[in-house]
Amino acid sequence: MPDNHFERIADRYDAASADMFLPSVVDPAVEFLAHLAGDGAALELGVGTGRIALPLSARGVPVHGIELSEAMVQQMHAKAGAGAVGVTIGDFATAQVERTFRVVYLVFNTITNLTTQDEQVACFRNAAAHLEPGGCFVVEVSIPDLQRLPPGETVHPFGITSTHFGFEQYDLAAQIAWSHHFWITDGAVETFSTPHRYVWPAELDLMARLTGLSLLERWADWQRTPFTGESRSHVSVWQRPT
Ligand SMILES: C[S@@+](CC[C@H](N)C(=O)[O-])C[C@H]1O[C@@H](n2cnc3c(N)ncnc32)[C@H](O)[C@@H]1O
Structure with missing residues (x-):
């Protein structure tokens, strides 16, 4: 099981990441994911305190989360609407939920919390295994600085x-x-x-290909700004074949 770095700071997470809770940051991500989910359901890997899961669920998308830290989930459960978000406690590289989803997503650099290539590949494999045919895996992560x-x-x-x-x-x-x-x-x-395994888009594309997913789109952000050599982050969408 990976180290559980967030357990110790769960009660301070929202305040310490206050910028990431601003509507100007959350709303475009929720809009993007809701559009992909359509009338299907979504699975968040590393659901944390529900920053994205709760507003996405409030939009009418059924959301389930996988999360290592029970303390982070407790913080989510103290918030309105949390009862609608199911949670599986475990490692999102391996933990299983007994159903498939239209969208599996992993935001805010959380893929880098897996600190080996093997774990990151396992995460892609696990995401792909939870996708319906035609479903999408979405990753938001910084470009290494x-x-x-x-x-x-x-x-x-x-x-x-x-x-x-x-x-x-x-x-x-x-x-x-x-x-x-x-x-x-x-x-x-x-x-x-915290240690982070930083990773380039091309390596992520290869991980996706290893697990039968192919790149559908890549943007610099949730507003679909074109991704270029100047982009400091990306939102990438890989699709499972229909
Ligand atoms: C940067 S926080 C992001 C939380 C939430 N997704 C958000 O956007 O605010 C990373 C979260 O992923 C969880 N996490 C890290 N590695 C994990 C793993 N291998 N399996 C499950 N959860 C993990 C952490 O406990 C933490 O809650």
Whole structure:
């Protein structure tokens, strides 16, 4: 079972990720996923505190989630509408739900929480196994920020304010970026460090192909901005053959 890094910070997750809960961030993702789901159901891998699952469910899409952290799910269960979202506790690379879905989705860089290529391939295989014929697997993930790394450097700061300091520490040989966060609240320092296996779109396409999925579309964001060499993230959709 992978390390459960989010268990310790579940009660602070929504506040620490407040920008990601803004309607300007959530609404386009929900719109995109609802459009793909149509009159079908959706499965979220790493459902967390329900940032996307709850508004998608409120839109009328039946949503189920797989999640490692019971503490994250408890946070979701304290929110309105959570009763409509079924949850399976387990590793989304291997855990099974006894049904198939029109859409399986994995957002907010969560694929990188799987820190080996084998686990990421297993995740694609598991997603494909949960898709109806013609169904789609959607991944939202950043493009690795390696262009910002001067030659010889391994550390890149990504957030510096008076209350938060965040930086990535790259292990280029292992294809791992450790994200380190330091929050200062009332003079006390809280820390959170997680390893991420960063991954390029082409490698994800190969994982999809290994599991019988093919690329349907790739955008820079949920608003369908064209994906280019300047894009800092992507939303990719792979389809199971009909
Ligand atoms: C960055 S959070 C995203 C949560 C939610 N999807 C969102 O968009 O706010 C990643 C979530 O995935 C969960 N997670 C990470 N690795 C997992 C795994 N292998 N299996 C199941 N859940 C996992 C974490 O516990 C956490 O809740």
